Amino acid sequence: MKIPAMLSRLWQMADNGSADVTALESIGLILERPPSNGGYPDTPVNSVAFAYTGGDGVHYSWLVLPDRPVDLSPIVMTVPMGDTPNVIVGESFHDFLCLGSRSGYFSLEQISYQPEEAINALASQDFDPEIGDTERDFLQRLAKEFNLAPWSAPNQRLTVLREKYLPLLDIV
Numbered sequence: 001m002k003i004p005a006m007l008s009r010l011w012q013m014a015d016n017g018s019a020d021v022t023a024l025e026s027i028g029l030i031l032e033r034p035p036s037n038g039g040y041p042d043t044p045v046n047s048v049a050f051a052y053t054g055g056d057g058v059h060y061s062w063l064v065l066p067d068r069p070v071d072l073s074p075i076v077m078t079v080p081m082g083d084t085p086n087v088i089v090g091e092s093f094h095d096f097l098c099l100g101s102r103s104g105y106f107s108l109e110q111i112s113y114q115p116e117e118a119i120n121a122l123a124s125q126d127f128d129p130e131i132g133d134t135e136r137d138f139l140q141r142l143a144k145e146f147n148l149a150p151w152s153a154p155n156q157r158l159t160v161l162r163e164k165y166l167p168l169l170d171i172v
Helices: 003-015 018-026 093-099 108-111 115-123 131-146 153-170
Strands: 030-036 047-052 061-062 075-078 086-090
Touching: 003 018, 003 030, 003 047, 003 115, 003 131, 018 030, 018 131, 030 061, 061 153, 075 093, 075 131, 086 093, 086 108, 086 153, 093 131, 115 131
Parallel strands: none
Antiparallel strands: 030 047, 047 061, 061 075, 075 086
16 A cells, blocks of 8 residues: 555654654654554454544544545544444545544544534634643644645534545445
């Protein structure tokens, strides 16, 4: 599998200093090297995990589609203990990074547990008040590095992504 350029850049950031590794982990992006299937019963067979949040087995994967390069493939969040174990959280890697650009990526699992509250928090487009200054600074750095902007209408966007891509998940 060809590694998308944006993921390679995240790996480079992590390799350039332990502060970046710590910052990535604190915002819920523990990078998986090499990417592999998440390995949980609810993990789609046709997915490749590139990051974990560090809590309850939650992981982010590309949905592998035959007609798409991996850097333009949808991103599925698998929450093994969640009410909704699979949520499409981006139409591409960049789109996914935009979704968590104000809250970090650890809190996205709440879409599975408490969807209304999580989506309302994402819709505010402000930085999550629960995250610390270090995490906020790092999210701002990521936003600048990758040209990230939060989603303007997360509820509608998540609905469109669910309808478009959820039927394509191959769950054994």
